[in-house]
Amino acid sequence: MRVRAGTARLAIGALFAAALYLVPVAFAGSPYVLFTLTLTLCYAIPAMGLNLLLGYTGLVSLGHMGFAGVGAYVTALLMKHGLASFVPSILAGTLAAGLVGVLTGVPCLRLRSHYFIIVTLAVGMMLFLLFNNLDWLTGGAAGLPGVPRPRPLDLGFAVVDPRRPAGFYLLAATAFLLVFVIQYALVHSDFGRSLAAIRQDETLAASRGVDVFAHKLTIFAVSAAIAGLGGGVQVLFLRAAAPQSFGFLEDVNVVLIVIVGGSGSLFGPCLGALLFVALPEALRVADAFRMVLFGAALVALALFAPRGLWGLAATVARKLRADRSVVARAGHS
Amino acid sequence: MTSASVAAIAIIAALGSAFTMSAAGAAEKSIDIGIVTARSGPLAAPGKFQLNGFQLAVDTINKAGGVKIGSDTYQLALKVYDTHCNAAEGASAMQRLVGVDHVPVVLGEVCSPTAAAEAPVASDYSVPLILTVPTAPDLTRQGNPFLFRVNADTDQLNKALAAYVVERHWSPLSFIAWNNDAGRGGVNGMKALLPKDIAIGYVGYFDVGAVDFSSDVTNIRKSEARAVMLLMDEEPGALAIRQIRDAGLDTQLVGTLAMGSDRFLKRLDAKYLDGMVQYSAFPPSAPLQRIQEFGQAYRAHFGEEAHGFAAQSYDGLLLAVNAMQAAGTATDGAAIQKALSGLSFDGVIGHVQFDGNNQASPPVYITQWCKGGTRKIDFPADLKSGCGAG
């Protein structure tokens, strides 16, 4: 039984990955859709990072895009000034974000939940101030225009050109899948189970021998690094870095993506990203009332789907399955 | 049924219906002009003025019978998307305008960093993007042939003012500035232009939305600043000026752009403004026919005094239309871009012609408030005027 479940999951995973990579072919005639999906992936990556923190460990970080900004600016500056090529640049960005995560985590993780929320908010704002004020380094409030795309990659059987929409999508999709696999591996490992224990009852977990602080710091650093990776991909996509992309509104946005999508689930952040990127685009037709409707939708969701959209889908699926089994048992066929 | 399938079906249904909604082609010949601006968020107010300018241009043209390109006559329509000063939203809006709505040209934007994200998309799809408000100088220095700017950038705006300050030796010069691209860009620009003998005094940055300047006022008084430059919009500007003057500080005030308008006067008493100097791209009471005519048309249409951003946007749209006519096409972005580079145009804001960086050099004025709430033009010298004509 266990073997079959394992191979089934692998098959679904492979199918999912294949579908992801086939998107540019499917939407070859709709560059706007391709663009929106690429942007969705850019937002999904930091969301998955935050999900590890918020959904699986129970730590609500309201300043997470600050780490994405660290990754973004490091990557952007290295690429723009020609100091490094794509892979070293984005690696540097990821590591820098992880480092800042460690530095942030040490003072913040000792704090109780509500205090932690506000202090991470403060850290996020401090990082934003750095992006905004350090004119000589980051371009300051006017942003950093002219960030180049990575050079084409020769895979042997094909050439992937990130300067073209399809090529960049494939790059983003690869980064996304990488993070998804990391998320999956972490969640299903002993480390991940310890995180779940910490989320449910810290004191109990500690009494069972879990080094709570070490676990929290590790996952904080990892989630910050993932956010940094996402920031790097996003800034290369937009070809410009702007402080507001990593400010308070975006901090809030990524938290919403994770919670609304369904925190604590693997697909929740992806669903949330799809909703928060694709839905406002689709709602552009209702322009003036767009944000009021969106706000109302959020309130409705908070009230009626307390486990997020993924939780809602799970509930609906369970009900459908239950109804069917009831019918079957009643003898109708 | 798994959660995944339920979610997938719901998403596909929602997105599928949304994305197949593309702009329907109208029965009569019509051109959609793409507009990116801020319709919500903290910069919605300047965004409104910008949009008003585009709207006035379109309404004026349509009322006069439309645009004749080649042998066809077209009515104009605006396709407006809200980017609320967010880079990702800007890029998305551009993508939608060029990829779904198939506009031949895009105009607008309020914030420089957002424009920086929109410009590459313009280049990708060979659709010109004409900026009418953002002032960061770097925008037009990225070598993007499809990005144009009608309005003066920070360096151009500051040049005349810096010379003015040096002439009157207003040293030390203090600043109170928004901590965003407009404010910081202004401070950095002025610092770069001023010679050593003009000392830079206190620089007070504040968050957009902050309203209390008492700590800045105290510091300005202590630094004995000869003049204070206010790099912000009219709303905080009115507050800052009131607080400075109420504190008894009679230091010289230097304002920006729309602080030289009657709309601004309404926010304050004339006594607060007496003597204040500001750079302006659009002195509303200037005795120039182009400005007077525009002011009247704007007032007739919107019931209020014209704003410089509206004038810049109005010219931008007319420029785009002229380019379409010169190129003889309502759809070929590349041809329109070529026409734009070579165009020489006299608009409301003055003569517009793009240099090698696609940057125009419209006239920049310096106006000064007189007693009683009127203004006069102090620069350029050939337009110097008396009180009431500025």
Next chain:
Amino acid sequence: MTALLEQIVNGAMMGAIYVLVALGMVLIFGVMEILNFAHGVLFMAGGYLCDVFVLHLTGSYPLAVILTMVTLAIIGVALERGVFRRLRVNVPMQIVASLGLILMAENGAVLLFGPSALQLTVPSVHSLVRVGELSFTVQHFIIIGAAVASIAALQLFLRRTRLGAALRATSQNPEAARVIGIDSDRVYRLTFAVASALAGLGGALLGPLFLISPQMGDLPLLKGLTAIVLGGMGSIPGAIVGGFAIGIIEAVSTLFITTDYRDMVVFAVLIAILLVRPWGLFGIRVRGDA
């Protein structure tokens, strides 16, 4: 030296406003353990409602302020019953709902009143008072008076009335309070009503002094959150000290560092204090804290 004194006074004036905002937030958090991010838009609603009441209803500013407080109290109760009651245990969804409310309120304000800020002229804003070289308006002193009066009234209410005792009991231990017969629903409604009225008072007082705009509550919200964390969440003296402290730190810091890092100083102080006292200045230490 005088510059320092002046900045302290400047900071205390702004601090009074932060205290008004923080009081409402700390009340809700103390009794219900809810972080109400929508508090800023209640503040903003207070500003707009006061403007509408003065211009279209009463013509009298004091009357309009009272009406605003009453209306906000009603809105607060509606919010509690309609939205926050169901979310008491779900912190992430509190955040989502609050943010949804913020979106609706701010964009609704733009749709109703336009994006440009409104200016409400009241006599107390145009009469100046000199304190040394500094100049303040009568309105500044009204705000300080209102803050002090609110603190006093709140303390009186909490310590001298039965309802106040019920509030305190519920904040200390909701289950036990229910056991001894306190109607927790009533307590929650009252908490939201009082807190919202305080927010509305803040907006009604601040609006005429500066500007009434859709975003006018954003910065006060942030300062209020910082204040209550600094002071210790759930502690009213903490909120008061926190609010004044932030105002004063902001003003004084402009003497020593470049002003674009003003906010950073406040946040750095916050983090520093929490490093030493993870439960805030006056917060309650709970088992399991460092």
